[in-house]
Amino acid sequence: MMKIWSTEHIFSYPWETVIKAAMRKYPNPMNPNVVGVDVLDRSLDAAGRLHSHRLLSTEWGLPSIVRAILGTNQTQTYVKEHSIVDPEEKKMELCSTNITLTNLISVDERLVYTTHPENPEVTVLTQEAIITVKGVSLSSYLEGMMVRSMSANARKGWDAIEWIIQNSERENVPLCDIY
């Protein structure tokens, strides 16, 4: 059983600023569950686009009885992410999927950041997810929970990007050019 969820959000910042924040999204106060991020591979393709493959680990703090029900001994879940940044077309595409708990659920997410067609100072994020719950009887219950969770998490994600943009003076690499 599958559920498709999608949304669109506008950032009042130019594309470059948003992309710089998106590449440095973690850590941030809105996503405290993301506890580890690693780059597995990075390369430029023939068209000059930057490909990155990343591994994220998330810690949900599930009580042990819940872990027993879900049938996992691990406390962390892992997500694989592939992003493509096209600086000419001003488009960043990001696809992610969980690689643990896959016998229970699949969450495939796709995010696309582009310059707004009518206003180059503004960035549009379109986001969609396909949620597949394995099995039948609990699926609609879990689907409802997942969709609510996705919407709440999407809002956190947008807030996270805004927070990163506003707190960019850490690491001494400013997101906004100061002239």
Place this chain on the structure above:
Amino acid sequence: MNSVGEACTELKREYDQCFNRWFAEHFLKGDRSGDPCTETFRKYQRCVQKAIKEKDIPIDGRPEQRHNVDRIFLLPFPSQQIRSSIDSILLWDQFSRLKCECKAVGMEMGN
């Protein structure tokens, strides 16, 4: 931000700083020359790949061992016990989120 392998965090930070600088000051400005971070990346990668092996993280999409999840999904309807466990997942999720939101505005929540 930590690395997935705790021992690799320092190497990760070094690489991230190099990459973020190149990304912002060269790549996004149309400079097609390769990034200067290859050596740092190599050191960092050696550490991460080791950690992935040690933690047995299925990055190659190897199917996971099935546990007793099948039993839950084969029931025609959720039993009371399972429903209350699902409720406890939801409650825990809401509680965790509330705790984080409160912390973000400077409030502490009791356990």
